[in-house]
Amino acid sequence: xxxxxxxxxxxxxxxxxxxxxxxxxxxxxxxxxxxxxxxxxxxxxxxxxxxxxxxxxxxxxxxxxxxxxxxxxxxxxxxxxxxxxxxxxxxxxxxxxxxxxxxxxxxxxxxxxxxxxxxxxxxxxxxxxxxxxxxxxxxxxxxxxxxxxxxxxxxxxxxxxxxxxxxxxxxxxxxxxxxxxxxxxxxxxxxxxxxxxx
Amino acid sequence: xxxxxxxxxxxxxxxxxxxxxxxxxxxxxxxxxxxxxxxxxxxxxxxxxxxxxxxxxxxxxxxxxxxxxxxxxxxxxxxxxxxxxxxxxxxxxxxxxxxxxxxxxxxxxxxxxxxxxxxxxxxxxxxxxxxxxxxxxxxxxxxxxxxxxxxxxxxxxxxxxxxxxxxxxxxxxxxxxxxxxxxxxxxxxxxxxxxxxxxxxxxxxxxxxxxxxxxxxxxxxxxxxxxxxxxxxxxxxxxxxxxxxxxxxxxxxxxxxxxxxxxxxxxxxxxxxxxxxxxxxxxxxxxxxxxxxxxxxxxxxxxxxxxxxxxxxxxxxxxxxxxxxxxxxxxxxxxxxxxxxxxxxxxxxxxxxxxxxxxxxxxxxxxxxxxxxxxxxxxxxxxxxxxxxxxxxxxxxxxxxxxxxxxxxxxxxxxxxxxxxxxxxxxxxxxxxxxxxxxxxxxxxxxxxxxxxxxxxxxxxxxxxxxxxxxxxxxxxxxxxxxxxxxxxxxxxxxxxxxxxxxxxxxxxxxxxxxxxxxxxxxxxxxxxxxxxxxxxxxxxxxxxxxxxxxxxxxxxxxxxxxxxxxxxxxxxxxxxxxxxxxxxxxxxxxxxxxxxxxxxxxxxxxxxxxxxxxxxxxxxxxxxxxxxxxxxxxxxxxxxxxxxxxxxxxxxxxxxxxxxxxxxxxxxxxxxxxxxxxxxxxxxxxxxxxxxx
Numbered sequence: 001x002x003x004x005x006x007x008x009x010x011x012x013x014x015x016x017x018x019x020x021x022x023x024x025x026x027x028x029x030x031x032x033x034x035x036x037x038x039x040x041x042x043x044x045x046x047x048x049x050x051x052x053x054x055x056x057x058x059x060x061x062x063x064x065x066x067x068x069x070x071x072x073x074x075x076x077x078x079x080x081x082x083x084x085x086x087x088x089x090x091x092x093x094x095x096x097x098x099x100x101x102x103x104x105x106x107x108x109x110x111x112x113x114x115x116x117x118x119x120x121x122x123x124x125x126x127x128x129x130x131x132x133x134x135x136x137x138x139x140x141x142x143x144x145x146x147x148x149x150x151x152x153x154x155x156x157x158x159x160x161x162x163x164x165x166x167x168x169x170x171x172x173x174x175x176x177x178x179x180x181x182x183x184x185x186x187x188x189x190x191x192x193x194x195x196x197x198x
Numbered sequence: 199x200x201x202x203x204x205x206x207x208x209x210x211x212x213x214x215x216x217x218x219x220x221x222x223x224x225x226x227x228x229x230x231x232x233x234x235x236x237x238x239x240x241x242x243x244x245x246x247x248x249x250x251x252x253x254x255x256x257x258x259x260x261x262x263x264x265x266x267x268x269x270x271x272x273x274x275x276x277x278x279x280x281x282x283x284x285x286x287x288x289x290x291x292x293x294x295x296x297x298x299x300x301x302x303x304x305x306x307x308x309x310x311x312x313x314x315x316x317x318x319x320x321x322x323x324x325x326x327x328x329x330x331x332x333x334x335x336x337x338x339x340x341x342x343x344x345x346x347x348x349x350x351x352x353x354x355x356x357x358x359x360x361x362x363x364x365x366x367x368x369x370x371x372x373x374x375x376x377x378x379x380x381x382x383x384x385x386x387x388x389x390x391x392x393x394x395x396x397x398x399x400x401x402x403x404x405x406x407x408x409x410x411x412x413x414x415x416x417x418x419x420x421x422x423x424x425x426x427x428x429x430x431x432x433x434x435x436x437x438x439x440x441x442x443x444x445x446x447x448x449x450x451x452x453x454x455x456x457x458x459x460x461x462x463x464x465x466x467x468x469x470x471x472x473x474x475x476x477x478x479x480x481x482x483x484x485x486x487x488x489x490x491x492x493x494x495x496x497x498x499x500x501x502x503x504x505x506x507x508x509x510x511x512x513x514x515x516x517x518x519x520x521x522x523x524x525x526x527x528x529x530x531x532x533x534x535x536x537x538x539x540x541x542x543x544x545x546x547x548x549x550x551x552x553x554x555x556x557x558x559x560x561x562x563x564x565x566x567x568x569x570x571x572x573x574x575x576x577x578x579x580x581x582x583x584x585x586x587x588x589x590x591x592x593x594x595x596x597x598x599x600x601x602x603x604x605x606x607x608x609x610x611x612x613x614x615x616x617x618x619x620x621x622x623x624x625x626x627x628x629x630x631x632x633x634x635x636x637x638x639x640x641x642x643x644x645x646x647x648x649x650x651x652x653x654x655x656x657x658x659x660x661x662x663x664x665x666x667x668x669x670x671x672x673x674x675x676x677x678x679x680x681x682x683x684x685x686x687x688x689x690x691x692x693x694x695x696x697x698x699x700x701x702x703x704x705x706x707x708x709x710x711x712x713x714x715x716x717x718x719x720x721x722x723x724x725x726x727x728x729x730x731x732x733x734x735x736x737x738x739x740x741x742x743x744x745x746x747x748x749x750x751x752x753x754x755x756x757x758x759x760x761x762x763x764x765x766x767x768x769x770x771x772x773x774x775x776x777x778x779x780x781x782x783x784x785x786x787x788x789x790x791x792x793x794x795x796x797x798x799x800x801x802x803x804x805x806x807x808x809x810x811x812x813x814x815x816x817x818x819x820x821x822x823x824x825x826x827x828x829x830x831x832x833x834x835x836x837x838x839x840x841x842x843x844x845x846x847x848x849x850x851x852x853x854x855x856x857x858x859x860x861x862x863x864x865x866x867x868x869x870x871x872x873x874x875x876x877x878x879x880x881x882x883x884x885x886x887x888x889x890x891x892x
Contacts, residue, residue: 035418039405046669075865078873082880120865130876137883142875149872
C-alpha cells in the first residue's frame with residue numbers, strides 16, 4: 001500500500017481530488033437547483049416502474065433537507081477525497097458497485113419502500129474500500145477500532161431501524177448502509193478473484 | 199346539442215324532447231347529435247384552477263365556447279360528476295358582465311330555461327344526471343361569437359396513508375351505450391388550456407406530482423405552498439384575461455403549443471412528510487357568535503393497527519362487461535399486481551361477470567408464484583363485452599367463501615348494474631347475509647359510486663376510486679396496507695361539552711389503516727369539548743380521546759355550510775336508495791339543496807338576464823352566498839396556510855400517522871467523528887511516503 005501511495009500522490013504530495021469535488025458539486029448543485037427531495041430525480045418506485053430507470057442512480061445525489069445534504073456531502077468529500085489520492089478508478093468502481101447493489105436492494109429488498117434519496121449508502125461503499133486500502137498499507141490498531149465502531153453503529157441502527165444521531169426530513173434507512181457495505185465487499189471479492197485468475 | 203334560432207318548429211320540438219335526455223360523450227366535451235343535423239361548436243379555451251386548503255378543494259372551471267357558424271346555436275357541455283363534488287356556482291357572461299346562477303327545483307329550472315331560450319334571451323342551466331354527469335346548457339351562442347362561462351365546485355380533500363389525491367375528471371365512463379351512440383363530443387380545446395392547482399397545507403408536504411403529464415411544472419413557492427401548472431396552446435390570451443379568481447399563481451408558465459384534448463383525467467398527488475403525528479383538525483364557520491355554527495372535524499389516526507399474519511382467502515370478482523372496455527387494461531394490471539402481493543399461505547379464486555358469471559379458477563388456488571403468473575395471464579387475455587349483472591357476480595363470489603377462514607372479496611367494477619337485480623337495497627341485503635368484507639375498486643368516473651360505497655360500507659370494507667390516469671401501483675400499495683392490517687370497526691364519535699347536531703355521516707362504520715375520518719355537523723355556543731372515538735380492533739374495545747375548544751365565532755370558511763349540506767343530502771339519498779324513495783326524505787333533500795344553492799339530483803342551477811330574475815321573482819340567494827365565499831377566499835389567499843390542529847395540548851394518538859415508506863441514507867456528525875482516526879492514519883502515512891520519496 002505504501003508503494004501505491006507513492007505512485008498516486010505524486011512524490012507524496014496531495015493532488016486535487018477533482019472527481020470527488022465534481023460529484024460533490026453536482027449533488028450540492030442539484031439541491032440548490034431542484035430543491036429538497038427533487039421529485040424528478042428521487043428514487044420513486046412508481047416512476048421507476050413506469051420506465052424512469054435513471055432514478056435508480058440519480059436518487060443517490062438527491063437530499064431531503066439541508067442537514068441531510070451537509071453531512072452526506074462532508075462525509076463523501078472526506079472519504080472519496082482520501083480514496084481518490086490512491087485511485088480515481090477505485091471511486092468509479094465503488095460508485096458503480098454501490099449503484100447496482102444499493103439500487104437492487106431498494107428495489108427488491110425493500111418492496112414497500114416508495115421513495116429514497118441520499119448519498120450515504122454510496123458513502124458506506126467507499127468507506128469500506130478506504131478501509132481496505134489502508135489495511136493493505138499495514139494493519140493498525142486505529143483501523144481495527146474505527147472498523148469496530150462503524151460496524152457497531154450499523155448494527156444498532158439496523159436493529160432499531162433508525163439512524164442514531166440523524167434528524168432528517170425523511171426517516172433514515174439503515175439497510176441502505178448495509179447494502180452499501182455489501183456492495184464494497186462484493187466488489188473486493190470479485191476483484192480478488194480476477195487478480196488471482198490473472 | 200344545439201338548436202338554431204331559425205330552425206324549423208318541428209326541429210325545435212324534437213330537440214326540446216332530446217334535451218330531456220342527458221348527454222354523454224366519450225369524454226368531457228361539447229355535445230352534438232351524432233346524426234349530423236347540427237354543426238359542432240368549438241371549445242376555445244378551458245381554464246381550470248384548484249385551491250386545496252383547510253381540508254377541502256375548490257375547483258373553478260372557466261370556458262369559452264365559440265360558434266364559427268352563421269346561425270345561433272345552443273351549447274351543451276357535459277363532464278363526469280367529481281367524487282362527492284358539489285356545484286356551487288355557475289356564471290354566464292351576458293353583455294360582457296358575469297351573471298351568476300340560482301338554484302331551483304329541477305323541473306322548474308328546466309322549464310324556465312326553455313322559456314328563456316325560446317324567447318331568444320341569454321340563459322344557461324347546470325343539471326346533474328344522477329351519479330354520472332353534470333350537464334351545462336347555454337343558449338344562445340351567437341353566430342360568429344364567443345360565450346364565456348364559469349363553474350365552481352367543491353369537495354372534501356382526500357388524504358390516505360399520507361398521500362393526498364385530487365382528480366379532475368374528464369374521462370367519461372362509457373357505461374351508457376345508448377347515449378354514447380346518440381351524441382358526438384367535441385373534446386379538443388382549440389386555443390388554450392390551463393390547469394393550475396395551488397396546495398396550501400399546514401402540514402409539511404415533501405413532494406407533489408402530476409403523473410403522465412411531463413409538461414406539468416411543479417414548484418414549491420417561497421411561502422411553502424405548492425403549485426402545479428399545466429398549460430397548452432396560445433397563452434398570450436391567458437395573460438390578458440387573467441387567471442380565474444381566488445388564486446395568486448406564479449406568472450411563469452410552461453409552454454406547449456399542442457391542442458389539449460379533454461379525454462383523460464388529471465390526477466395530482468401530494469405526499470406529506472413522514473412521521474407526522476396522528477391528529478385532530480377542526481375547521482369551523484360561525485359568523486355570528488349567537489347563532490348556529492358549522493364544523494368539519496378531520497381525524498387522522500396514528501399507526502396502531504397491527505399487521506395480520508395468518509393466511510387468508512381472497513375472492514376476486516371482476517367486471518368484464520362491455521363498459522369495461524378502455525378500463526380493462528388497468529384492471530388486468532391491478533389484478534396482476536394484487537395477486538403478486540399475496541403470500542403463499544393465502545388462497546384466491548377469480549370470478550368473472552358480465553351478463554352471466556364464470557369462475558376462472560376451479561375452487562381456491564394457493565397463491566404460489568406459478569399460480570399467480572398463470573391466472574394473471576388468463577385475466578389479461580379476456581375480452582370484455584355484454585351487459586353487467588353485478589348482483590349475480592357478487593352472489594357467486596359470496597357463495598364461494600370458506601367459513602373456516604378469514605375471507606375478503608375484491609370487487610372490481612365500473613359499477614353500473616343493468617342486468618338482473620339492480621336495486622341497491624337488494625345488494626345490501628345480500629352482503630349482510632355473509633360474514634365477509636367487501637373491498638371495492640371503482641373504475642372510471644361514471645360508476646354508480648353511491649351504490650358501491652353503500653354496499654361496501656355495509657360489509658365493513660372500503661371502496662377506492664381508480665382512474666386510468668392513476669398510479670395503479672401507488673393505489674394498490676395503499677389498499678394492500680389496509681387489508682394486511684387490523685381495522686377499527688364499529689366506529690362511534692362522541693362530542694361532549696358543546697351542543698352539536700346534524701352530524702354526518704350518522705354511521706361511520708370502519709376505519710382502515712391510513713384512512714382519515716371527516717365529520718360535518720352543526721354546533722351552538724362555544725367552549726371546551728371532550729371528543730371520544732370508540733371502536734373495536736379484533737373484538738377488543740378501543741377508545742381514543744382528546745379535549746379542545748370550539749370557537750365562539752369564525753368567518754374564514756363559509757364553504758363549510760355547503761359541504762355539510764351536500765354530505766347530508768348524500769346521506770338522505772343513500773337512505774332513499776336503501777328503503778325506497780319517501781316523499782319526506784326527498785322533500786328534505788330538496789329543501790336543503792335550495793337553502794344552500796346546490797345542484798343535486800332534484801335541483802338545478804339556472805342563469806338568466808338580471809331583469810329576468812326580477813321579473814320571475816327569483817331571489818338572488820346564491821349571489822349573496824357567493825359574495826361571502828369569494829370575500830373569504832380572498833382573505834385566505836392573503837395569509838399563509840393556517841394549522842387547524844386542535845389536539846396539540848392533549849393528543850388523541852400517541853403514534854405517528856401511517857405513511858408509505860420513504861427513506862434517506864443519512865450520515866451525521868458522529869459518523870464523521872468515526873472518520874477522524876482514518877484521516878489521522880491517512881495523513882501519517884502520506885507524510886511517511888513523502889519522507890521516503892525525498
